Amino acid sequence: MKQNIINGKNFVTLASSELIEKLTDLKADGYRLGQICATKVSEGFEIIYSMDKDHSLLNLKLTIPEEEEIMSVTGVYWAAFIYENEMQDLFGVKIKHMALNYGGHFFKVSEPTPWNPKK
Amino acid sequence: MSYVTKSPWVIHYDGSSCNGCDIEVLACLTPMYDVERFGIINTGNPKHADVFLVTGAINEQNKGVVQQIYDQMPEPKVVVAVGICATSGGIFKECYNILGGTDTVIPVDVYVPGCAARPEAIIDGVVKGLSVLAEKKAAMGKKPVETAPAAEAAATETEMKEEA
Amino acid sequence: MGKRTIIPFGPQHPVLPEPIHLDLVIEDETVVEAIPSIGFIHRGLEKLVEKKEYAEMVYVIERVCGICSFGHGWGYCAAVEGAMDIQVPRRAEYLRTIWHELSRIHSHLLWLGLLADGFGFESLFMHTWKIRETILDILEKTTGGRVIFSVCKVGGVRKDVDAETLKEIDEILAKIRAEIEELKEVFLEDDSIKNRLCGVGYLSKEDAIELCAVGPMARASGLRLDMRLNGDGAYGELDFEPVVTDEGDCYGRTKVRIFEVLQSIDLIHQAIAQIPEGELSVPVSGPATGEFMARIEQPRGEAYYYAKGNGTKFLERMRVRTPTNMNIPALVKTLQGCDLADVPMLVLTIDPCISCTER
Numbered sequence: 001m002k003q004n005i006i007n008g009k010n011f012v013t014l015a016s017s018e019l020i021e022k023l024t025d026l027k028a029d030g031y032r033l034g035q036i037c038a039t040k041v042s043e044g045f046e047i048i049y050s051m052d053k054d055h056s057l058l059n060l061k062l063t064i065p066e067e068e069e070i071m072s073v074t075g076v077y078w079a080a081f082i083y084e085n086e087m088q089d090l091f092g093v094k095i096k097h098m099a100l101n102y103g104g105h106f107f108k109v110s111e112p113t114p115w116n117p118k119k
Numbered sequence: 120m121s122y123v124t125k126s127p128w129v130i131h132y133d134g135s136s137c138n139g140c141d142i143e144v145l146a147c148l149t150p151m152y153d154v155e156r157f158g159i160i161n162t163g164n165p166k167h168a169d170v171f172l173v174t175g176a177i178n179e180q181n182k183g184v185v186q187q188i189y190d191q192m193p194e195p196k197v198v199v200a201v202g203i204c205a206t207s208g209g210i211f212k213e214c215y216n217i218l219g220g221t222d223t224v225i226p227v228d229v230y231v232p233g234c235a236a237r238p239e240a241i242i243d244g245v246v247k248g249l250s251v252l253a254e255k256k257a258a259m260g261k262k263p264v265e266t267a268p269a270a271e272a273a274a275t276e277t278e279m280k281e282e283a
Numbered sequence: 284m285g286k287r288t289i290i291p292f293g294p295q296h297p298v299l300p301e302p303i304h305l306d307l308v309i310e311d312e313t314v315v316e317a318i319p320s321i322g323f324i325h326r327g328l329e330k331l332v333e334k335k336e337y338a339e340m341v342y343v344i345e346r347v348c349g350i351c352s353f354g355h356g357w358g359y360c361a362a363v364e365g366a367m368d369i370q371v372p373r374r375a376e377y378l379r380t381i382w383h384e385l386s387r388i389h390s391h392l393l394w395l396g397l398l399a400d401g402f403g404f405e406s407l408f409m410h411t412w413k414i415r416e417t418i419l420d421i422l423e424k425t426t427g428g429r430v431i432f433s434v435c436k437v438g439g440v441r442k443d444v445d446a447e448t449l450k451e452i453d454e455i456l457a458k459i460r461a462e463i464e465e466l467k468e469v470f471l472e473d474d475s476i477k478n479r480l481c482g483v484g485y486l487s488k489e490d491a492i493e494l495c496a497v498g499p500m501a502r503a504s505g506l507r508l509d510m511r512l513n514g515d516g517a518y519g520e521l522d523f524e525p526v527v528t529d530e531g532d533c534y535g536r537t538k539v540r541i542f543e544v545l546q547s548i549d550l551i552h553q554a555i556a557q558i559p560e561g562e563l564s565v566p567v568s569g570p571a572t573g574e575f576m577a578r579i580e581q582p583r584g585e586a587y588y589y590a591k592g593n594g595t596k597f598l599e600r601m602r603v604r605t606p607t608n609m610n611i612p613a614l615v616k617t618l619q620g621c622d623l624a625d626v627p628m629l630v631l632t633i634d635p636c637i638s639c640t641e642r
Contacts, residue, residue, distance in 0.1 A: 037604065039600040110218070
């Protein structure tokens with residue numbers, strides 16, 4: 001099987017309490033942060049952290065209830081501020097201790113959290 | 120070569136376009152299409168510009184920017200909406216952050232169709248805009264600019280180019 | 284020590300074809316800090332998956348960006364094909380590769396032209412864009428569009444390119460190659476250009492890793508990072524090695540891109556020589572299921588496409604993570620300590636594509 005197919009299907013479930021530890025380990029192991037994205041699911045949010053090392057990809061999947069606050073990973077990968085602000089602005093994911101927090105002004109949208117509209 | 124009695128300067132602002140129309144606007148300036156032969160120059164300063172080229176739809180954040188550039192331009196001025204997004208919102212019309220075409224904030228004089236608008240269409244749109252500019256100037260009580268022959272010359276040249 | 288001043292840069296700025304806003308905190312003429320704010324082009328097109336069927340959605344995704352539009356279409360299709368386990372015919376893979384490499388040449392030439400314009404070398408800008416028009420002519424002839432092609436679909440491609448046209452492309456590219464070799468001399472050897480580029484905006488290899496830089500930005504800092512090595516499309520059967528240099532400055536990034544243009548020409552020659560006969564697409568029907576994370580090496584770097592099906596014709600989630608998005612942290616870092624007059628140059632060398640970034 002080609003590398004891109006193996007990469008694309010490599011999803012691993014993770015608990016939110018293990019997140020920082022796991023990412024710190026991966027970083028020490030030489031992994032790079034690829035991307036972070038959120039999806040609105042019925043249980044709350046599904047957040048995927050894609051980690052890459054020498055072109056092999058590991059997608060860590062985290063499912064959290066809507067009200068749960070997750071730890072920011074900017075302490076491990078500073079560049080994550082881009083994704084975390086995006087998730088905060090578009091989905092309303094609650095993230096604590098962000099290294100660079102735009103406070104909802106990173107994406108200026110006409111309605112708040114358009115992916116997760118408040119009724 | 121003096122096809123045009125005046126040199127209209129254009130200013131270009133990318134609303135929320137996909138870049139397709141923007142690179143075609145830039146392509147108009149380069150040797151293949153070369154609008155500089157009509158004296159048209161792309162300027163970065165709104166106070167130097169006669170024609171305002173807007174690409175892409177209007178959203179919450181760029182609304183003010185477009186309005187501000189328009190307000191800073193001296194009278195008479197012409198607005199050309201380039202591409203379908205600037206005209207009506209286009210394929211992005213249903214997106215949550217799109218308010219609509221350029222005419223939701225400022226008055227538009229010429230609409231250029233296409234996704235992405237072709238350089239020929241953009242040149243044609245600007246040339247059409249020039250006659251509007253002449254009318255506006257006349258309405259302001261000044262001597263009208265003789266742009267009609269220029270428009271004709273430009274249109275024939277574009278056609279000749281297409282045939283070639 | 285001078286007084287600190289904040290200078291707003293953008294969204295409307297002469298060197299920027301696209302709006303990005305930076306607050307530059309300067310001390311005398313030196314930038315101390317740069318704070319980016321984005322969102323001027325945010326459309327929210329990912330959310331259109333709820334209104335457009337997955338087969339239609341490719342038209343929307345292609346319009347994430349008009350410069351690398353083919354790659355976006357391909358990345359999206361690759362994600363959906365991966366999720367639904369669809370095997371694309373070989374000929375379609377080769378055609379995708381050819382179009383993608385042509386897009387890369389046109390994108391890099393576009394950037395080289397803008398760079399020349401940025402440091403005030405107007406005639407070089409014109410010359411570069413003149414060569415670029417030849418590539419656009421090939422694209423128009425084979426796909427029908429100059430910037431947006433709509434030839435990629437889930438399951439394959441829409442159009443074929445006959446043997447005669449392929450031969451013609453081969454010949455045109457051989458001719459362009461000579462012209463680009465000339466350009467290379469100017470960009471890499473000219474003293475006044477070197478003055479503007481060498482040593483400006485240095486990004487070390489460690490920083491490139493730390494800040495997760497991608498694409499030419501990472502490769503110019505010595506990282507061997509190129510998603511084409513994963514074997515998407517026909518890349519697995521073509522012989523190439525990513526262009527990597529260790530200068531890490533604006534000069535290095537220019538060098539990487541100009542050598543990549545030559546490499547792309549090589550790749551297209553190889554692909555044309557090896558392209559197999561066969562079907563263009565496989566029929567795709569039924570609801571979308573599964574999930575997949577696809578990666579494509581865009582002209583600006585690695586891009587992620589995540590597709591998640593929910594058993595209907597509409598995808599549950601579509602996510603695009605574009606290369607410029609990931610290069611912004613590196614940009615912010617390299618801006619610290621540079622001269623105010625070099626800011627446009629630096630912003631240009633990450634090859635910013637803002638409509639990609641904000642979608």
